[in-house]
Amino acid sequence: MKVVAKPIEMAAWFTRDGIPHPIKFRIVNEDESYTVIKIDKIICTHTEKLAGNCMYVFRCQSVVEGIERIFEIKYEISTCRWILFKI
Amino acid sequence: MVSSNRIIFHIDVNSAYLSWTSVYNLQHGDTLDLRMVPSVVGGDPRSRHGIVLAKSIPAKKYGIQTGEPLFSARQKCRDLIIVPPMYDLYIRSSNAMVEILREYTPYIQRFSIDECFLDFAGTENIYKDYIELAYKIKDRIREDLGFTVNVGISTNKLLAKVASDLEKPDKVHTLFPHEIREKMWPLPVENLFMVGRATLPKLNKMNIYTIGDLANHDVEILKASLKSHGVLIWNYANGIEDSEVRSCNLPEVKGVGNSTTTSFDVADRKTAHMVLLSLVETASMRLRNLGNCCRLVSVSLKTSSFVNYSHQRKLLTPTNSTRKIAETAYNLFDEIWRGEPIRHLGVYLSELCSSEFYQISFLDDEDTEKSSRLDKAIDAIRLKYGPKAVMRSVFLHSGLKPMMGGVTEDDYPVMTSML
Known part of the structure; x- marks a missing residue:
């Protein structure tokens, strides 16, 4: 996996305790078209608190353009932003 | 009541502003660790507020000093990376660190944004080995929060503070009274807390160059030339200091x-x-x-x-x-x-x-x-x-801010010269 740190548009659901569960997201390609990726499986999650900044980290697995890939997405609590961190 | 066999920790974040900015950038996908290259945190160089607020350890090797203008820092190192300060991030990082420290003892004095004193009075039965505890705290901060700290251990705040300054980064040091002669006295006198650029030339004139020289000097002579400050630093040089770990850092607003x-x-x-x-x-x-x-x-x-x-x-x-x-x-x-x-x-x-x-x-x-x-x-x-x-x-339309002064809107732990 390589660090890409790209902002993404996310559809997610939240539990009653406020824990996010990502469902699918889309990224803007260079030609400004969208690629939608459905999250097939969340392998593991953890929270990180680096420099006091809380983020949920999800390691997921999806089929992207016919290839099964593992990637990492992050949700930053202070800004409510999702990023595709590593793929 | 201050007992004679206290255990005091001093926690000091290594190049605080710079580490925090660096960890934040890495968390957001930056691949460059600012701590590993010559870099400084400084004001906006376009406005005239440009001075070095913090520097990385590689930047220190170029002779860049905290407080010097960005212009002269850039002359010393042409590839210097300059990042603007992010005070809200620093407060958040500092709060997160204090939150972790609070799990170990309720007696915490936040000495400044990146320094804390911890008192472990009465915890002999909980923590058997203080050195082990110090390593645990240090490693936990590194693992959870991503930045490194130095821990100084001693029986009072002054010695703990000197201890945490001995060798950086990511280290634990002890400086108990029996170690003063060996570990503290060989240090240059300007490393002692409260010996600054005004006192240093006066001490040098009296042929005092190391903390040991100061400790072994006649206190009456120091008192005659430096008044009560002379007695204070002589006490400090001998490791004599007994202030409490106060939960409120500022004693009284004057x-x-x-x-x-x-x-x-x-x-x-x-x-x-x-x-x-x-x-x-x-x-x-x-x-x-x-x-x-x-x-x-x-x-x-x-x-x-x-x-x-x-x-x-x-x-x-x-x-x-x-x-x-x-x-x-x-x-x-x-x-x-x-x-x-x-x-x-x-x-x-x-x-x-x-x-x-x-x-x-x-x-x-x-x-x-x-x-x-x-x-x-x-x-x-x-x-x-x-x-x-x-x-x-x-x-209105004056270009001036209607309210000036202060660091940010949040409460920023300020520095003080009182332990």
């Missing part, structure tokens, strides 16, 4: 002040008055927040040729009204200013007393009750909707 270095030279009276007003706005709000009135107002200024002067006046009756303080500040300014361009302006309010009661005076020129209600209303609006919610119309 005054409230604000100052600013303007990004342009102030050359006319009206602009200077506006800068003073904006400083008084924040200072008097803090004064009211403390529940105090002041009896002494002082104004200081620095000209473009770096000449300082100041002027102060005692008021007939104590006050905390923005208008009254500002008017006094204007008068003081008009009396001292000789027309030269100004770089820096400051206002300081002292001789505080409680604002619970107010002695009405025949000489009051305003309805104090009314103006205090106005100040109260404005403070409440600013607290609720932010400092920009209400401002004086004089600042």
Whole structure:
């Protein structure tokens, strides 16, 4: 996996305790078209608190353009932003 | 009650501002670790506020010093990376660290934004081995929060502070009284807390170059030349210090002040008055927040040729009204200013007393009750909707900030010279 740190548009659901569960997201390609990726499986999650900044980290697995890939997405609590961190 | 066999930890974040910025950038996908390359945290180099606030260890090797202008830092190292400060991030990082520390002891003194004293009095049965505990805390901060700290262990705050400074980064050091001779005395005397650039030349003149020289000097001679400060640093050099780990870092507020270095030279009276007003706005709000009135107002200024002067006046009756303080500040300014361009302006309010009661005076020129209600209303609006919610119309289109001074809106743990 390589660090890409790209902002993404996310559809997610939240539990009653406020824990996010990502469902699918889309990224803007260079030609400004969208690629939608459905999250097939969340392998593991953890929270990180680096420099006091809380983020949920999800390691997921999806089929992207016919290839099964593992990637990492992050949700930053202070800004409510999702990023595709590593793929 | 201060017992003689206390265990005090001093936790010090290694190049705090720089580490925190670096960890934040890495968390957001930056691949460059600022700690590994020559880099500094500094103000915005485009405005004139550009000085080095923090430096990485590689930047230190180029001789870059904290506090020097960015311009000269860049001359020392051409590939220097300069990042702007992010105070809200620093406060968040510092709070996260204190939160972790609180799990180990309730006795914590936040000495500054990146330094804490921890007292482990009465925990002998919980923590068997303090060195192990120090490593645990240090490693936990590194794992959870991503930055490194130094831990100094000793029996008082001063020795713990010296210990944490011995070798960086990411280290644990002890400096117990029996280790003073071996670990502290060979250090240069300027490494001692409270020996700064004013004291150092005086000590060097007395042939004192190391902490050991100072410790073994005749205290009476030091007292004669440096007064009580001489006794204080002699005690420090001998590891004598017994202050408590206070949960509130600031002992007692003796005054409230604000100052600013303007990004342009102030050359006319009206602009200077506006800068003073904006400083008084924040200072008097803090004064009211403390529940105090002041009896002494002082104004200081620095000209473009770096000449300082100041002027102060005692008021007939104590006050905390923005208008009254500002008017006094204007008068003081008009009396001292000789027309030269100004770089820096400051206002300081002292001789505080409680604002619970107010002695009405025949000489009051305003309805104090009314103006205090106005100040109260404005403070409440600013607290609720932010400092920009209400401002004086004089600042409209002036390019000046209606409220100046202070670091951020949040409570920023300030530095103090008192342990």
